[in-house]
Amino acid sequence: MHPASHTLAVPPEQLRARSDPASFGFANTAALPPPQRLTGQDRAAEALIFGLEVPDSRYNIFVAGPSGSGRSVSTVGMVETLAANQAVPSDWVYVHNFAKPYEPRAIEFPAGQAVEFAHAVEGAIDAARQALRDAFDAEAYRRRRAAAVKEVEEQRERLSKEFETRAEELGFAVQPGEDGPNFIPLKPAVEGEERQTYPPEEFSALSDADKEQFRGNYDNVQEAFAAAAAANRRLVVQERALLREVDSGVAREAILPVYEALRARFAQTVEVRDYLDQVMDDVVANASRLRMDGEEKESAENAGESGDGIEQMMRNAQAAPPSLIRYRVNVLVDRVGETHAPAIHEHNPTYYNLAGRLEYGTRMGNLFTDFSFIKSGALHRANGGFLIIHARELLSSPKAWEVLKRSLRTGTITIENPVDPQQAVALAASLKPAPIPLRVKVLLLGDYETWNILNENDPDFAEIFKVRADFDAQMPRNSLTEGYYAQFVGDVARSLDLPPLTPTAVALIIEEGSRIAEDQTKLSTSLSTLRDLVIEASYWARKTGLATIEAATIDQATKMRRRRLGIGADRIDESIRRGALKIAVAGHAVGQVNGLAVITTLGAVFGRPMRITARAAPGVAGVVDVEREVQLSGPIHSKGVLTISGYLAGRYGQEQPLSLAATITFEQVYDGVDGDSASLAELCALLSTLSDVPIRQDLAVTGSVNQYGEVQAVGGVTAKVEGFFDTCAILGLNGTQGVIIPAANVRNLMLRLDIIEAVRRGAFQIYAVRAVDEAVELLMGRPAGRPNPQGEYLSNTINALVIERLQLYAERVRRFRQYGN
Numbered sequence: 001m002h003p004a005s006h007t008l009a010v011p012p013e014q015l016r017a018r019s020d021p022a023s024f025g026f027a028n029t030a031a032l033p034p035p036q037r038l039t040g041q042d043r044a045a046e047a048l049i050f051g052l053e054v055p056d057s058r059y060n061i062f063v064a065g066p067s068g069s070g071r072s073v074s075t076v077g078m079v080e081t082l083a084a085n086q087a088v089p090s091d092w093v094y095v096h097n098f099a100k101p102y103e104p105r106a107i108e109f110p111a112g113q114a115v116e117f118a119h120a121v122e123g124a125i126d127a128a129r130q131a132l133r134d135a136f137d138a139e140a141y142r143r144r145r146a147a148a149v150k151e152v153e154e155q156r157e158r159l160s161k162e163f164e165t166r167a168e169e170l171g172f173a174v175q176p177g178e179d180g181p182n183f184i185p186l187k188p189a190v191e192g193e194e195r196q197t198y199p200p201e202e203f204s205a206l207s208d209a210d211k212e213q214f215r216g217n218y219d220n221v222q223e224a225f226a227a228a229a230a231a232n233r234r235l236v237v238q239e240r241a242l243l244r245e246v247d248s249g250v251a252r253e254a255i256l257p258v259y260e261a262l263r264a265r266f267a268q269t270v271e272v273r274d275y276l277d278q279v280m281d282d283v284v285a286n287a288s289r290l291r292m293d294g295e296e297k298e299s300a301e302n303a304g305e306s307g308d309g310i311e312q313m314m315r316n317a318q319a320a321p322p323s324l325i326r327y328r329v330n331v332l333v334d335r336v337g338e339t340h341a342p343a344i345h346e347h348n349p350t351y352y353n354l355a356g357r358l359e360y361g362t363r364m365g366n367l368f369t370d371f372s373f374i375k376s377g378a379l380h381r382a383n384g385g386f387l388i389i390h391a392r393e394l395l396s397s398p399k400a401w402e403v404l405k406r407s408l409r410t411g412t413i414t415i416e417n418p419v420d421p422q423q424a425v426a427l428a429a430s431l432k433p434a435p436i437p438l439r440v441k442v443l444l445l446g447d448y449e450t451w452n453i454l455n456e457n458d459p460d461f462a463e464i465f466k467v468r469a470d471f472d473a474q475m476p477r478n479s480l481t482e483g484y485y486a487q488f489v490g491d492v493a494r495s496l497d498l499p500p501l502t503p504t505a506v507a508l509i510i511e512e513g514s515r516i517a518e519d520q521t522k523l524s525t526s527l528s529t530l531r532d533l534v535i536e537a538s539y540w541a542r543k544t545g546l547a548t549i550e551a552a553t554i555d556q557a558t559k560m561r562r563r564r565l566g567i568g569a570d571r572i573d574e575s576i577r578r579g580a581l582k583i584a585v586a587g588h589a590v591g592q593v594n595g596l597a598v599i600t601t602l603g604a605v606f607g608r609p610m611r612i613t614a615r616a617a618p619g620v621a622g623v624v625d626v627e628r629e630v631q632l633s634g635p636i637h638s639k640g641v642l643t644i645s646g647y648l649a650g651r652y653g654q655e656q657p658l659s660l661a662a663t664i665t666f667e668q669v670y671d672g673v674d675g676d677s678a679s680l681a682e683l684c685a686l687l688s689t690l691s692d693v694p695i696r697q698d699l700a701v702t703g704s705v706n707q708y709g710e711v712q713a714v715g716g717v718t719a720k721v722e723g724f725f726d727t728c729a730i731l732g733l734n735g736t737q738g739v740i741i742p743a744a745n746v747r748n749l750m751l752r753l754d755i756i757e758a759v760r761r762g763a764f765q766i767y768a769v770r771a772v773d774e775a776v777e778l779l780m781g782r783p784a785g786r787p788n789p790q791g792e793y794l795s796n797t798i799n800a801l802v803i804e805r806l807q808l809y810a811e812r813v814r815r816f817r818q819y820g821n
Helices: 004-008 042-053 071-083 114-137 139-169 200-204 208-266 270-285 294-301 309-319 351-355 378-382 391-396 400-410 448-457 459-464 479-495 503-517 527-543 551-564 567-578 635-652 679-691 717-731 743-748 753-761 772-780 798-819
Strands: 061-064 091-095 105-109 172-175 182-185 330-333 343-346 361-363 366-368 386-390 441-446 467-470 474-476 522-524 592-601 604-617 622-625 661-666 699-701 738-742 765-769
Touching: 004 765, 042 061, 042 071, 042 441, 042 467, 061 071, 061 448, 071 343, 071 386, 071 441, 091 114, 105 270, 114 139, 114 208, 114 270, 114 330, 139 172, 139 208, 172 208, 182 208, 208 270, 330 378, 343 378, 351 378, 351 400, 378 386, 386 391, 391 400, 391 441, 391 448, 400 459, 448 459, 479 503, 479 522, 479 527, 503 522, 503 527, 503 551, 527 551, 567 592, 567 604, 567 717, 592 679, 592 717, 604 679, 604 717, 604 798, 622 635, 635 679, 635 798, 661 679, 679 699, 679 772, 679 798, 699 772, 717 738, 717 743, 717 753, 738 743, 738 772, 743 765, 765 772, 772 798
Parallel strands: 061 441, 061 467, 343 386, 386 441, 592 699, 622 661, 699 738, 738 765
Antiparallel strands: 091 105, 091 330, 172 182, 361 366, 474 522, 592 604, 604 661
């Protein structure tokens, strides 16, 4: 074994950051208090407080972070805490606009008064209708009515008598008919007798001269009648005006006490006083329509369903006669029972659920609507407080984002149904309700991808969401956050009626949090994952009859989860076991190395080795990435291969141009390859080919390199180490196997306990390297070589052998170009 093996080996205590159960100070989590939200998320907490407290409508907040990080629960908790210290905002109602019926009025009321006002108006209308019935049924009304038209009636009587006298003078009697008066010829007067009309047969016997005289007089009678009728119509108009004046006066006097009581109780604002004045004027103007029988009203109200409250009142309004609906009050926002500002979490932010809607009813087969069909949305309910929305749900609902933007930009909520061309013909004339002023803080919950989409594609977004609160996927691991973990899992167990957790179980969960975070100094904020782990561990605890969740049940839960999701890994392991997937974990081979990859498939993430090979020959093609040539290489992997070319040129191409044609490939890999974490392994395979020194197959390598030969950190190092260990276990552990990782990745190791125990026994090793030469010496078992002042390497070192081979290639290329052979 090369001496470097001992100096580069990572000791077992550095392979996993353990948590000490004895430091917690509790017997189990049952007695722990609930967790303090936003622990470890200082940046997010500061941004939330800033955005929520800035009194500017443009400073709405986009809460960004991975799903399951606690962003939703923490945001809701902070918003509810802030809302609890703010006053209850106003109620809002819609009422009929008597001047413009298709533009309902919006009226603001102090919190909790809207329903009271609606009931009071309904009661006032009932009282007014009863007062009208009483007033118009009274004898005083009839006397007042008769007195008002007495003179006009007398004039009409005189006019009638004067016309009848004139007709008689012209020889005609006036008799009523179906289509108007009939004028019948009269016989000559006989003293002492009433004049008689001519029977038809006697009139026919008259001389032509007498008949002609009657015809002339008939025309005169018609003219007299026309004049009298015109005069009568003028008197009728005058009479009706007088009666209307009487009715108006009687109606106003009858309802005045009801009106004054209502006005004294509610007319705190100009809008309410103006509305009540309009109601009174309209009731007076429509007094005759409102004096319907009580049975008719009762029948109309009983058309609605039984029930109490504002919903039943609106059903009654829609079942009432059309003349009464106009006086009802549509309570849009009711704050009865609320004690602080609203904090609304809208889980289904559609257009209608946000901005409200205009509903329609049917009447005689036709669609109709009025102000009583106006329904509120989340913006109305959150007005004066806070509204929390999930960004993806918002953007997936047609027109919802546009209506939210418009409302925030204009500072108003406008209720209007989007026009559907297919329904436009069928709908009756729609309404245009008055906008309601909006004062709200909106918090959008989403990931960074959604934030980028909005920020890059919608210029309005940055203007109305000026604050971003970032929830990190990780938080520092310290006594405060470990305590938070204990409180959180304890709260999960308590809220779901699960067994409490022991300190050893909590310690293992904390270590699992660092595994998820892939950092010994961090903890994952994926609280949903921790919650699932507690639930699954409680299942196994109860299965075995335990009263508490122990470390063993946490370990069993993690193992069983890996098993449930392990079908993809098992298929690969079976291929390795059968030899279909060629992986060697013992022996030596030139130009062949075990690289390590993280595989994500079927919901599982795991590491496994993959064979990387390199071949070289004289030529000028340089280093060729086979995956890139067949378009299976991603841009980062291609960059890693080009970086290898830069390293070769910098170290071996200073004295002469590199005359090299080399290929590097991932054997038996047929999917896309990306990332540069295999560049160290690829370079070592190429150096093995050039030096003709075999590589240990009992070692696997992961790491990125730069052009100066420095080994750089990569991702997924824990999964990669565990993947190679599992492969060695399948093919046979021999005590020499191990993994080479970048030294910068040691802090990212959170290995399984069985692997740590194998390292402690000497059955497996982890090596941490900082430079390519250290990896080369571990893999090839001989010194890499250091140049002397003249730039020469000691004979038989790896670098010396590589230079010799490259010089040979250069000579062969030169000779080929010169002699063609």
